[in-house]
Each structure stands twice: as structure tokens, then as C-alpha cells.
Amino acid sequence: xRQATQTAPRLKEAxxxxxxxxxxxxxxxxxxxxxxxxxxxxxxxxxxxxxxxxAETTLSVAQALELGGKRSARVSAANAEVTAAEARNRQASxxxxxxxxxxxxxxxxxxxxADLAAQALKRSQDDLGVSRALVDAGREANLRLVTAQAAxxxxxxxxxxxxxxxxxxxxxxxxxAGVAEPYTSLAGxxxxxPASPSTADGVPPADMPALxxxxxxxxxxxKQVTVERRRAIPDLTxxxxxxxxxxxGLTGNDSTALVAGVSVPFPLFDQNRGNVAAASxxxxxxxxxxxxxxxxxxxxWRSARVQADAAVSRVSASQQSEAAADEAYRLARVGxxxxxxxxxxxxxxQRALTDARRTTLDARVARxxxxxxxxxxxxxAPFGE
Numbered sequence: 386x387r388q389a390t391q392t393a394p395r396l397k398e399a400x401x402x403x404x405x406x407x408x409x410x411x412x413x414x415x416x417x418x419x420x421x422x423x424x425x426x427x428x429x430x431x432x433x434x435x436x437x438x439x440a441e442t443t444l445s446v447a448q449a450l451e452l453g454g455k456r457s458a459r460v461s462a463a464n465a466e467v468t469a470a471e472a473r474n475r476q477a478s479x480x481x482x483x484x485x486x487x488x489x490x491x492x493x494x495x496x497x498x499a500d501l502a503a504q505a506l507k508r509s510q511d512d513l514g515v516s517r518a519l520v521d522a523g524r525e526a527n528l529r530l531v532t533a534q535a536a537x538x539x540x541x542x543x544x545x546x547x548x549x550x551x552x553x554x555x556x557x558x559x560x561x562a563g564v565a566e567p568y569t570s571l572a573g574x575x576x577x578x579p580a581s582p583s584t585a586d587g588v589p590p591a592d593m594p595a596l597x598x599x600x601x602x603x604x605x606x607x608k609q610v611t612v613e614r615r616r617a618i619p620d621l622t623x624x625x626x627x628x629x630x631x632x633x634g635l636t637g638n639d640s641t642a643l644v645a646g647v648s649v650p651f652p653l654f655d656q657n658r659g660n661v662a663a664a665s666x667x668x669x670x671x672x673x674x675x676x677x678x679x680x681x682x683x684x685x686w687r688s689a690r691v692q693a694d695a696a697v698s699r700v701s702a703s704q705q706s707e708a709a710a711d712e713a714y715r716l717a718r719v720g721x722x723x724x725x726x727x728x729x730x731x732x733x734x735q736r737a738l739t740d741a742r743r744t745t746l747d748a749r750v751a752r753x754x755x756x757x758x759x760x761x762x763x764x765x766a767p768f769g770e
Contacts, residue, residue, distance in 0.1 A: 445626025
């Protein structure tokens, strides 16, 4: 997880979303730029305005003034978007930690299945050797040898398939973590990690990432309504400048004069009602999404707790079943070598042992998934930081 924080593309995408929101919040603080204008009048026409003798030149600066708290509303809405982006980043981190734990457990289980298949192949080869020796000694019919050979071939095919599945699982884990060189093996440890203690009650944490995201998005949508309502207030534009009067004019000499003005749009046609209605609708949708997220979080939390407790019990039961299957195979093998047990019972016991060990692996993977689900819902890394 520490390595993936620096390399995983999904985490980089979520972090970029936060930086984008921060950049937009910084831009929201900017005020309108002043407008500098240079204007010349009364030149290039018929006498007495031909040429530039009567020209008047005006240099002015105009500044738009945002009224009605537009800037403060815009900054507040942008900061709310930053909060929402940070909440989405936390949720993305929790979701990624869950998927990474599940992918790691799947790769670890695939390696273990490959080892089980190799062990099953070794047992089949041992059984084949015993069968061949018994047939050569005249204590078994050739049919037993053929049966043992078929079982050995099947075990070999299973071992090749399990090895390919392990390579695929490692490749998927490598892609999720965003590493340049694919993993070739794992040290293990996650499937055998101790079970986390069960939560004391079924009440979901108040800081669940899904709820934080929905709450922050609802807050941002509400502030956007305020932005659109205040945008309908006309902005005032004030201008001030200096006008240069040519000496051929009424004054008879060159002179300068100050000019100033104020303009404001008249909201006759556009009162921004459509944008206000759209923002209000988005705010209502955000309220509905928050309520849905709250109900879903409660249901998911209760379900995850039940699944986690059941997974722990399933691991315990499968371990007992595996121990019984191991003892049954040992007894069947001893009986077969002494000529008291038929080969078919040995093969059945071997398959039962392999199946029991695979069931234990599946139960351990299910336990990892259930505990990782609880961690994801609570917004923490599974199996500790």
C-alpha cells in the first residue's frame, strides 16, 4: 500500500482531482481585471474635422465592481468543491486499499493453489509408483495401474492450470499497484493474518467516506444555488480617464480634462432564472443522493459485519475439515500400501484432501474480503495502516 501510494494511477487521478479543485478555488478569489481604453474623437471627417486638428484623445480605466456578495459566494462554493474533492480522494484511497487487499489475497491464494496442485501431482506420482510396484508383484490388476496413470495425468493438467492462474493473478496485482516490473511471487502473510475483532454494534461510523462525499457534494450544490442567485444582481462598472483637447478647439489652446462615468446593466431580459432553477434542481438531487448514501451505508455496514463473522466461522470449520481429510488420506494410503485398501479409496481420499485445502483457501480469501469491506466502509486501510 505504501508503494502503491506513489505509483498507482487510480490514486494519482484522485489526487489530481483535489489539485484541480484547489486551483479553481484559487481562481475564484480573483477580481475582474480593469479595462484600459484609448479613444480618439473628431478626426478624419469634413471640415473643420479633417485631419487631426480637432482630435480629442481620451485615456481611461474602467473597473467592474461585483455587487451583492458575488465574490464571497463564489469563493465559498469553490472551497466547498475542494472539500468534496478531498472527500472523494479519501474514498478513492479506501476503495483502492480494499481492491489492493483483495487482489493481494487472490494472488496469494493462487500461489497456494499452485502449490496444492503441485503437492497433489506429487501424491499422484507416488500413488502411481506404488500401483506399478503392486502390479509388478502381481498383487494388483493392470486396471489399477491405468487408473493411477489417468489420475496422475489429471493432476499434472491441474498443476499447469494453477500455475497459469498464479501468473495471471500476479499480473493483475502488478497492474493495480502500477509497478513497472510485474511481480513474480509474494511473501504471503495476508491469508494467515489474524481476524480483526468484530464491531461492538451495528451502527456505521459517522465518518464513512461514502457519507462524507455525499455530505460534501450536498453542501457544494447548496452553495452553488447562492452563487447563481447572486449572479443575477447587476455589476457596476466605474471608469475614470483623462481627455486631451486640441488647441484648435473652442478653448484656443491645448488642455486636458478629467472624464468619469458609471454604467450598470439593466436586467430586462436576462435575470439568470434558468441557472438558478438548474442549480436548485442539482441541490435537490444532491440531497437525494445523500439520503440514499446514508441508507446504503447502514445496510452495507450491517451486511459486512455479518459476512465478517461468518467468514471467521467458515475458516475455522474448513480447517477442521481439512485436518480430517488429511488423516483420512493418510489412513487410506497406509491401507493401500499394506494391500488392505483398494486404489479407488486412495484416489477419493486424495481428491477429498485437495478439495478440503482449496475450501480452506477460499474461506481465507472470503475472510480477507469481508474484513477489507469493513475497512473500506469505515475509511481505513485493511489489516492496519
